[in-house]
Amino acid sequence: MSDAQTTIEAARRRTFAIISHPDAGKTTLTEKLLLYSGAIHLAGSVKARRASRHATSDWMSIEKERGISVTSSVLQFEHKGLQCNLLDTPGHQDFGEDTYRTLVAADAAIMLLDNAKGVEPQTKKLFHVARLRNTPVATLINKCDREGKDPLDLLSEVEQVLGIATVPLDWPIGSGKGFVGVFDRLDRKVHLFAPGKHGESIVSETLLDLDDPGLEEALGSSLFARFQEDLELLDAAAEPFSMERFLAGEQTPVFFGSAATNFGIGPFLDRFVTLAPAPGPRETQGGGARAATDPAFSAFVFKIQANMDPSHRDRLCFVRICSGRYEKGMKVRHARLDKELKLAAAHTLLGRDRISVEEAYAGDIVGLVDTQHVLRIGDTISTDRGAAFLGVPRFSPEIFATLHLADPLRRKQLVEGLNQLAEEGAVQIFFRRGQGALDPIVAVVGVLQLEVLQARLEAEYSVRVKVERLGFAHARWLDGIDDPAKAAKAIVGTHVDDTDGHPVVLLRNDWELGVAERENPKVRFLSTSPLDATGTVQAVR
Numbered sequence: 001m002s003d004a005q006t007t008i009e010a011a012r013r014r015t016f017a018i019i020s021h022p023d024a025g026k027t028t029l030t031e032k033l034l035l036y037s038g039a040i041h042l043a044g045s046v047k048a049r050r051a052s053r054h055a056t057s058d059w060m061s062i063e064k065e066r067g068i069s070v071t072s073s074v075l076q077f078e079h080k081g082l083q084c085n086l087l088d089t090p091g092h093q094d095f096g097e098d099t100y101r102t103l104v105a106a107d108a109a110i111m112l113l114d115n116a117k118g119v120e121p122q123t124k125k126l127f128h129v130a131r132l133r134n135t136p137v138a139t140l141i142n143k144c145d146r147e148g149k150d151p152l153d154l155l156s157e158v159e160q161v162l163g164i165a166t167v168p169l170d171w172p173i174g175s176g177k178g179f180v181g182v183f184d185r186l187d188r189k190v191h192l193f194a195p196g197k198h199g200e201s202i203v204s205e206t207l208l209d210l211d212d213p214g215l216e217e218a219l220g221s222s223l224f225a226r227f228q229e230d231l232e233l234l235d236a237a238a239e240p241f242s243m244e245r246f247l248a249g250e251q252t253p254v255f256f257g258s259a260a261t262n263f264g265i266g267p268f269l270d271r272f273v274t275l276a277p278a279p280g281p282r283e284t285q286g287g288g289a290r291a292a293t294d295p296a297f298s299a300f301v302f303k304i305q306a307n308m309d310p311s312h313r314d315r316l317c318f319v320r321i322c323s324g325r326y327e328k329g330m331k332v333r334h335a336r337l338d339k340e341l342k343l344a345a346a347h348t349l350l351g352r353d354r355i356s357v358e359e360a361y362a363g364d365i366v367g368l369v370d371t372q373h374v375l376r377i378g379d380t381i382s383t384d385r386g387a388a389f390l391g392v393p394r395f396s397p398e399i400f401a402t403l404h405l406a407d408p409l410r411r412k413q414l415v416e417g418l419n420q421l422a423e424e425g426a427v428q429i430f431f432r433r434g435q436g437a438l439d440p441i442v443a444v445v446g447v448l449q450l451e452v453l454q455a456r457l458e459a460e461y462s463v464r465v466k467v468e469r470l471g472f473a474h475a476r477w478l479d480g481i482d483d484p485a486k487a488a489k490a491i492v493g494t495h496v497d498d499t500d501g502h503p504v505v506l507l508r509n510d511w512e513l514g515v516a517e518r519e520n521p522k523v524r525f526l527s528t529s530p531l532d533a534t535g536t537v538q539a540v541r
């Protein structure tokens with residue numbers, strides 16, 4: 001295959017994540033984007049219990065039971081000749097680390113707002129995470145089938161709270177039950193929608209020009225008059241859309257719609273895929289960057305997920321391809337281990353269903369089965385000896401617990417399960433010195449992660465545990481010490497080892513941390529493992 005092919009394929013990739021505060025409708029929108037692209041034919045609305053279907057991207061049993069997303073999922077679809085990789089992320093702050101990692105793999109983001117709630121606290125935090133990497137953000141104001149805030153007020157809320165300029169690229173016609181369509185401000189067409197079956201299938205729409213005499217008749221005179229007023233105001237006051245400013249993360253195009261009824265979703269998707277950027281250069285360690293058009297294959301691992309398929313029980317490593325072309329059975333170099341690795345089959349996923357991939361290009365996200373257990377989050381693989389990509393930062397754990405086994409005979413399964421979940425980054429585990437693998441301490445960023453741990457141990461490893469919270473508040477990896485045993489005597493706190501055998505001290509509060517740092521000026525107290533090369537970030541809380 002020529003390099004020209006690699007360049008053409010990279011240019012038609014669009015890789016984006018959907019972010020928002022919990023419950024704004026990310027998973028529902030994901031489902032509808034799949035519907036509109038033709039990847040699925042009937043959408044199983046997230047909480048529509050009457051049909052016992054669930055959203056394609058919420059596949060874990062705990063996600064189905066609660067109707068929340070616990071982990072991010074990747075879905076592929078093609079739209080208008082563009083190959084899209086869509087990342088649905090969990091909104092709850094306890095799973096913020098997962099969302100953060102996912103954003104590292106994306107080239108653009110869709111920020112979803114609930115029209116009645118506007119910019120919510122978690123939206124704000126995730127927006128700032130996207131901004132750290134200058135990720136272009138498009139805004140979709142969702143739930144327009146319900147009465148919400150005034151559209152103009154929502155725009156100024158986004159501008160004031162998030163500090164980004166807004167440009168409405170479409171505009172809602174009517175509100176709540178009277179929400180009947182959107183006006184596309186770029187091609188100046190009115191899209192009027194006809195109510196469908198609970199949003200399960202694509203809604204039919206009528207396309208009208210602004211000067212179409214049928215428009216006033218369709219809207220009724222008072223809605224028509226209001227619409228005309230809105231338009232005049234927007235055309236006079238709204239700043240023009242600038243692709244450059246959008247790509248620089250300075251301006252966000254805004255759309256209106258309802259993921260529940262599908263109103264506005266078609267026009268949004270059509271427009272969004274043409275605005276979202278193709279994969280660009282990716283920064284590498286040491287200050288360089290690798291172009292997406294580089295013919296050498298390169299990728300990094302941003303997510304590991306075990307047991308997605310109960311009949312396989314294997315671990316899938318999700319990699320984001322940054323350049324070149326993936327081919328089945330290809331040999332790559334593992335940058336951290338500096339050794340050669342033969343790549344097993346790659347998959348893309350639709351919920352739990354795996355689809356084998358023959359070839360993939362820059363921008364694509366594929367799951368590799370890691371039979372040799374050599375990949376971890378942040379690892380770079382490439383066919384040349386190019387520099388490794390900047391890693392995927394971790395959050396420092398703040399909540400600690402021990403687990404009590406209901407059935408002591410299942411200790412082996414517990415250890416297996418914990419190791420697996422630790423590799424996924426779903427929890428971190430620490431071992432007390434001299435106790436081996438017995439009674440490890442588990443550490444997480446948010447309390448809900450402990451509940452997920454409990455549920456997954458039971459569902460995937462048939463291990464029932466009781467969780468007992470411990471009174472620690474900080475974990476610090478010790479750097480610059482010669483002898484861990486001596487350090488344990490000199491430094492206050494509970495001394496443990498992480499899964500790589502690195503010494504860590506657990507501290508109960510800020511005061512203890514202060515004492516430890518003051519009394520040991522030569523020791524560096526790191527908030528994440530030194531193996532996580534790029535260091536830590538502030539938890540998105």
Ligand SMILES: Nc1nc2c(ncn2[C@@H]2O[C@H](COP(=O)(O)OP(=O)(O)OP(=O)(O)O)[C@@H](O)[C@H]2O)c(=O)[nH]1
Pocket residue numbers: 020021022023024025026027028029045046047067068069070089090091092142143144145146257258259260261
């Ligand atoms: N009325 C209305 N309800 C919606 C719309 N979109 C989603 N919902 C409902 O909002 C709730 C949350 O939807 P989800 O799609 O699970 O939200 P989410 O953002 O994925 O939530 P997390 O993943 O837990 O953060 C569900 O009850 C949806 O049915 C919409 O356009 N209109």
Ligand SMILES: [Mg+2]
Pocket residue numbers: 026027028068069088089090091
């Ligand atoms: Mg969700």
